[in-house]
Amino acid sequence: MKAILQASTFEFFKANFHNSGLIDVLLDIIKSGTDVHLDLREAAFNILSNVTKDHRDNQKEFRRKSGIEYLKVNLAYSEVE
Secondary structure: HHHHHHOOOOOOHHHOOOOOOHHHHHHHHHHOOOHHOOOOHHHHHHHHHHOOOOHHHHHHHHHHHHHHHHHHHHOOOOOOO
């Protein structure tokens, strides 16, 4: 996850990201909620943030796969783990 997080800041990675299936994997991690360790969810959020920043195709794919809804659910207040 750390390697993907670092790579996600580069433009050439963003360009190939939307066809790789990684958005699905990252959204699965986020959807898992408290079943997945907080560090993994945080990394998934950060990677998604990096690859959607200033990249229209990745933004569209993220929206089409209900990424915004998953974000809203995960950002709602809950008890501290």
